[in-house]
Amino acid sequence: MAGVRYVGASRVYAKGAKPAVDLLDLDVKDGEFMVLVGPSGSGKTTALRMLAGLEPLDGGRIEIAGRDVSDVQPKDRDIAMVFQNYALYPSKTVAENMGFALKMQHVPKPERDRRVREAARILDLDEALLDRKPKALSGGQRQRVAMGRAIVREPKVFLMDEPLSNLDAKLRVQTRSQIAELQRRLGVTTVYVTHDQVEAMTMGHRVAVLSGGKLQQCASPRELYDNPVNQFVAGFIGSPAMNLLTAPLTEGGARLAGAMVPLAPAVRLAADRDRLSEIVLGIRPEQMHLVAAGGADTGGGVGPGGSGASGSSAGGDAGSAVLAGDVVLVEELGADALLHVRLADDGGSVVARAEGRRPPAPGQRVAFRVQSADVLAFNPATGARLAG
Amino acid sequence: MTAVADAPATAPSTPAGPRRSRRAREMSSLAGWTVLGWVVGIAFFIPVLWMVITAFKPEASAETWPPKFTFSPTLAEFRVVFSGATPAWPFIEHSAIATVGSTIVVLVLALPAAYALSIRPVRGWRDSLFFFISTKMLPVVAAIGPLYVIALKTHLLDSIWLLIILYAAMNLPLAIWMIRSFMLEVPTEMLEAARLDGAGRIREITEVIMPVVSPGLVSTALICIIFAWNELFLALNLTVTNAATMPMFLISSVPQEGLYIAHLSAAATIASVPVIIVGWVAQRSLVRGLSMGAIK
Numbered sequence: 035m036a037g038v039r040y041v042g043a044s045r046v047y048a049k050g051a052k053p054a055v056d057l058l059d060l061d062v063k064d065g066e067f068m069v070l071v072g073p074s075g076s077g078k079t080t081a082l083r084m085l086a087g088l089e090p091l092d093g094g095r096i097e098i099a100g101r102d103v104s105d106v107q108p109k110d111r112d113i114a115m116v117f118q119n120y121a122l123y124p125s126k127t128v129a130e131n132m133g134f135a136l137k138m139q140h141v142p143k144p145e146r147d148r149r150v151r152e153a154a155r156i157l158d159l160d161e162a163l164l165d166r167k168p169k170a171l172s173g174g175q176r177q178r179v180a181m182g183r184a185i186v187r188e189p190k191v192f193l194m195d196e197p198l199s200n201l202d203a204k205l206r207v208q209t210r211s212q213i214a215e216l217q218r219r220l221g222v223t224t225v226y227v228t229h230d231q232v233e234a235m236t237m238g239h240r241v242a243v244l245s246g247g248k249l250q251q252c253a254s255p256r257e258l259y260d261n262p263v264n265q266f267v268a269g270f271i272g273s274p275a276m277n278l279l280t281a282p283l284t285e286g287g288a289r290l291a292g293a294m295v296p297l298a299p300a301v302r303l304a305a306d307r308d309r310l311s312e313i314v315l316g317i318r319p320e321q322m323h324l325v326a327a328g329g330a331d332t333g334g335g336v337g338p339g340g341s342g343a344s345g346s347s348a349g350g351d352a353g354s355a356v357l358a359g360d361v362v363l364v365e366e367l368g369a370d371a372l373l374h375v376r377l378a379d380d381g382g383s384v385v386a387r388a389e390g391r392r393p394p395a396p397g398q399r400v401a402f403r404v405q406s407a408d409v410l411a412f413n414p415a416t417g418a419r420l421a422g
Numbered sequence: 423m424t425a426v427a428d429a430p431a432t433a434p435s436t437p438a439g440p441r442r443s444r445r446a447r448e449m450s451s452l453a454g455w456t457v458l459g460w461v462v463g464i465a466f467f468i469p470v471l472w473m474v475i476t477a478f479k480p481e482a483s484a485e486t487w488p489p490k491f492t493f494s495p496t497l498a499e500f501r502v503v504f505s506g507a508t509p510a511w512p513f514i515e516h517s518a519i520a521t522v523g524s525t526i527v528v529l530v531l532a533l534p535a536a537y538a539l540s541i542r543p544v545r546g547w548r549d550s551l552f553f554f555i556s557t558k559m560l561p562v563v564a565a566i567g568p569l570y571v572i573a574l575k576t577h578l579l580d581s582i583w584l585l586i587i588l589y590a591a592m593n594l595p596l597a598i599w600m601i602r603s604f605m606l607e608v609p610t611e612m613l614e615a616a617r618l619d620g621a622g623r624i625r626e627i628t629e630v631i632m633p634v635v636s637p638g639l640v641s642t643a644l645i646c647i648i649f650a651w652n653e654l655f656l657a658l659n660l661t662v663t664n665a666a667t668m669p670m671f672l673i674s675s676v677p678q679e680g681l682y683i684a685h686l687s688a689a690a691t692i693a694s695v696p697v698i699i700v701g702w703v704a705q706r707s708l709v710r711g712l713s714m715g716a717i718k
Binding site: 087115118122123126134139 | 611612616629634
């Protein structure tokens with residue numbers, strides 16, 4: 035039973051300055067893999083260090099397994115941390131590094147050795163490496179030693195501070211899945227900090243998005259992707275990022291690229307209530323389906339079918355709109371291609387995902403169909419999602 | 423330096439010229455700097471070389487101008503230094519005790535002090551640091567009067583303990599500054615990891631910090647040894663025979679009535695040997711310690 039709770043936790047560095055962590059309320063369940071994600075300066079590392087006891091709290095409290103640990107020394111919190119730069123002791127061997135915490139706890143040597151060997155086995159660390167010093171190891175091996183140091187302690191909570199950021203891209207992908215699988219196997223509550231939303235989406239049971247010290251949204255990756263609660267989360271989660279375009283409101287909906295994007299009644303209601311004259315539309319790259327000149331969808335688009343209307347500003351049917359634009363750049367990724375398109379009528383720039391085999395060429399005029407059900411709407415001033 | 427002087431005057435002359443003459447210019451400029459480096463190095467070394475060579479000359483032919491480099495070497499002067507009228511052994515012994523003793527005291531005191539001024543700074547650490555350095559701003563000549571009186575009253579005049587205490591006081595500020603700068607190089611993450619692992623203050627110092635700063639400790643100790651070994655002023659004024667050090671022996675080898683160059687050179691060579699040996703043995707640590715943190 036080792037959940038973690040942040041209850042109104044705050045940290046302010048200088049009097050009168052903006053809080054680094056602002057009234058954070060977060061509930062991590064026992065055995066859960068919680069990822070704290072956000073851009074630099076969002077407070078995620080500070081929040082992790084507050085949990086570790088390396089930063090004091092200026093407000094609120096933190097609980098581990100139901101116990102208030104706000105004033106408890108780091109070594110007594112029954113946690114283990116993996117640092118971004120591994121923080122291995124250079125003068126000690128790998129085995130001594132991993133066993134150091136146990137030595138401090140006066141665990142007898144045979145037991146220490148057993149646990150170190152066990153951790154090495156779990157992490158696929160060759161026994162021969164146990165007698166080497168960190169400087170004789172590769173980056174990936176050092177990272178595993180850092181994790182081994184944490185595993186050996188059998189703590190209630192694992193804390194990880196961007197442990198993959200010093201690895202090369204390929205190793206990162208490999209290690210990412212290893213860490214996730216390890217956590218599922220050991221079942222230890224884990225709080226993991228990263229700035230990489232791909233790591234967040236693939237590893238976490240739930241993801242907490244932070245910005246400016248405040249929690250934006252905490253939900254499962256799926257929920258964050260499909261139902262972002264504000265513009266920040268919508269633009270942060272998903273790669274390539276969601277297209278966010280400001281569009282003026284008119285009678286029929288929102289005007290974008292010379293077309294009329296229909297809006298759900300609930301969204302209209304919310305926009306009217308907030309007295310908005312324009313809103314921010316959010317459309318994911320894969321939700322922009324390339325259409326042929328005749329208005330029919332190309333490449334397997336699913337929507338209510340082309341209405342047969344031709345011309346660049348054809349409205350499509352009530353549930354969709356067709357947006358036209360010029361291709362500026364094509365990024366070919368193999369299986370798909372990313373089209374950077376400048377929309378007609380000063381609509382702004384968007385990125386759309388298209389089939390990789392024969393993408394349109396730069397300079398070509400294209401049109402996309404978007405379903406109004408896929409379009410999200412946000413308040414331009416506050417960034418809040420308009421109900422829908 | 424003609425190579426350097428020539429280089430800028432060389433203009434590209436051949437069609438394939440520009441690249442080749444730039445390379446030639448680079449190489450001749452590199453050669454020029456190399457020559458300059460060697461010239462300066464040798465210029466610094468020549469007096470020492472002269473001293474060592476003169477030590478092996480018989481007294482009669484020692485003082486000649488221009489200096490003779492061909493002669494039949496003899497150990498006569500060295501024999502006089504060790505078993506002549508005033509043998510050098512007691513002086514060497516006193517120097518060794520004062521140097522080693524004061525360096526040990528310095529290291530034992532400077533390590534915790536540097537810790538308290540870097541890793542876990544105490545309140546007012548900046549003032550403490552300035553206080554330590556300010557003690558070096560006082561000319562020792564100004565302090566010798568009061569020091570003499572204190573030594574007299576505490577019956578420490580002409581005592582080796584006095585030298586150990588004073589040399590320790592003399593070297594402590596420098597040692598604290600140096601060790602502090604090495605401790606600042608210890609990565610904060612490592613200290614936090616140790617804190618999380620449950621290392622208390624003592625363990626933190628012995629298990630984590632000391633292994634990392636040990637090259638710095640060696641270079642600090644070496645600097646302290648050099649300063650203590652070569653210190654003359656305090657030894658001259660506060661000791662007579664019981665604690666007289668090597669520098670004083672050298673002074674006494676410069677008698678009023680005429681200059682015994684070979685004898686002096688022999689004594690000076692003997693005086694330099696221990697420090698040179700220590701420096702040679704520790705040179706790798708010294709370079710690493712002095713440049714620690716420069717390349718991260």
